[in-house]
Amino acid sequence: MALEIFHSSEPLTLGVELELQLVNTHDYDLAPYADDMLRLMRKHKLPGSVVPEITSSMIEISTGICHSPQQVREELGQIRDALVHSADKLNIAVVGGGTHPFQQWHERRIYDKPRFKEISALYGYLSKQFTIFGQHVHVGCPDADSALLMLHRMSRYIPHFIALSASSPFVQGHDTAFDSARLNSVYAFPLSGRAPFVLRWDEFGVFFDKMTRTGVVNSMKDFYWDIRPKPEFGTIEIRVFDTPLTIERAAALAAYVQALAAWFLADAPFMPAEDDYLVYNYNRFQACRFGLDAIYVDPASGEHLPLREHLLATLAHVRPHVQAAGADGALEQLRESARQGQNDARWLREAQTKEQLLAEVSRQASLRFKSALPPTAATGRR
Template identity: 70%
Template sequence: MTHETTEIQSPSAGSGLGEFASSQALTLGVELELQLLNTHHYDLTPYAPDMLALLKNTPVPGSIVPEVTASMIEISTGICTDAQDAYQQLAVTRDALVKAADRLNIAIAGGGTHPFQQWHQQRIYDKPRFKEVTALYGYLTKQFTIFGQHVHVGCPDADAALMMLHRLSRYIPHFIALSASSPFVQGQDTAFDSARLNSVFAFPLSGRAPFALHWEDFERYFDKMAATGVIQSMKDFYWDIRPKPEFGTVEVRVFDTPLSIERAAQLAAYVQALGAWFLSENPFEPSEDDYLVYTYNRFQACRFGLEGSYVDPVSSEQSVLREHIALTLERITPYVTAQSRPALQQLRNSLNLGGNDASWLRACYADAQQLPEVVRQAALRFRGAQP
């Protein structure tokens, strides 16, 4: 699945909304933003140009592209049918990355933030568009040296995409808590499981999408925004979930990059199973009232992870996120494909055992008491050398 090379765009980028493309329902695409690390001290290192040059002729299922700062790199799958397919594609690309990194004597890791990098030391990748972005956003551009996973899910038509978007919005806290892998920033434990999203929220037009259930209404909203000169294309919206008309998908954007590609495939499986449930049963009708507790639920997931509170937007009942996720996993089990079932079972097991990646990172620090060692362990986990 093709994708953008960065999630920070200038208002002059893009070419309008365009038609909603035809897409096979419930197909998947996965993007991962990854850390490039110096193997002496495990700080970030600006080796993206070297990596891309080395990998230029390496065949991979999707693509490998630069990100806004030179210590980052982004990989994507092609179009995937299920979680197993996504994992296999990611594994091919992961192995190619690790091989190239070994040749350059650097390492690669997941995680939503690097635990101790200093934003002012980062270098903007040498592309004119990235320099334009820096001129617009100033220091925020370098502070955007954070790392996320995006999951695209195919939708049969434009109206179905908007319905999918608003139904998935109820589960944004699930996605945040399950993927949270950014407890450390600038050498400090932030007390957040996902501190990464605090940086995303600093950008204009972040947060939630407007409430529209028909594509004509969404087009009118887009045209009004474009008329103000604030936006030029969908790339200018930094919403938690957004439609991608050119792909025929809805893109979920709140995941921290996991520490392993296994976890990345599990998260994609969860999105796909939820989507299958929605398309099969139409289990609830979205409404604007769904968003009354949206920001609160999102904050709880970022701050407390799986132990955060979840307020049901309809009943106003409160529960622990871990419990709400467990009930949801049980509810969607009939809609999980055979090829995605192992990934969902692994996700369920990790939920029962008490951990997201933020917990793993904190446990690693409690044992090592040195953040460079935590990063080294995370790099081993990404390459498949750690459980």
């Protein structure tokens, strides 16, 4: 199968996908209600889409093509409100977060869709363990070569994205000591990790042809990379974010991606190199394990510094390039989050310390997703 032509798209446009938990309101365990939710959601006229995910206790929502973080928040808000309305009818709840805190993977059901059945047949129990929940952010690129350049520039900031979105400290009823345990499950798949270091689309096509000749890959969907090009959309897709507990946080993370992309296109602040990836896995691990308290190794200088310090410096760099509606407020939320060291993983741990019951933590997280937060409260403590 030949590599798709990279379609043109408007630079810096955004698209956001969120994978969400469906839980019962008895003990707040995952519940197989995807079909019922999809049936009810079809009655609502909404932007974007609502589709099933690999197991039947999950659902994925996505925006349309957005020009600003404000538009992302508005579209996600419309879909969120319809989800909550539908869930109330079914006496279930919708929850954010990168993992469900106490579900048992062997109890999950693979959703009845050919691609999901194929994945299950190939990957066995890993497919049920893939009941994890992420946010994907697409950003528009002017052309194919620019997309690859942006992909590899963006890779330096993967630890920022992980630490800011981390919301998966609990797995199978236990505190993992990771802020983002979700990404450990992704790494179990053989085609995960990072994209190959090529900066021209024709060179990427050569790589893709080699992979398809092996029979291991049939399409771009078979790559579970942290960032991958999406030629049919004219975007790159960043896939390392845990699903946040609120749509406000999701929109703020999209704002950060857009601001970085604008900085790259305007200033070309550095040229990525293969050697950038010498510290990639270490930085990625640090962010998963310690969140905003991680150490960051600068790929260019080799300097070790607090991730929080590197994040705040980067937010200062991108500030002159922020023009889209809602971006200033969204990035200020992230600055405050970095200053306080507060992400959703910390919120979940604090709730568990107080309640000593993960079902109650999940219930409170469902209320957090359900409520529209004012901009000033979107990332802080409540």
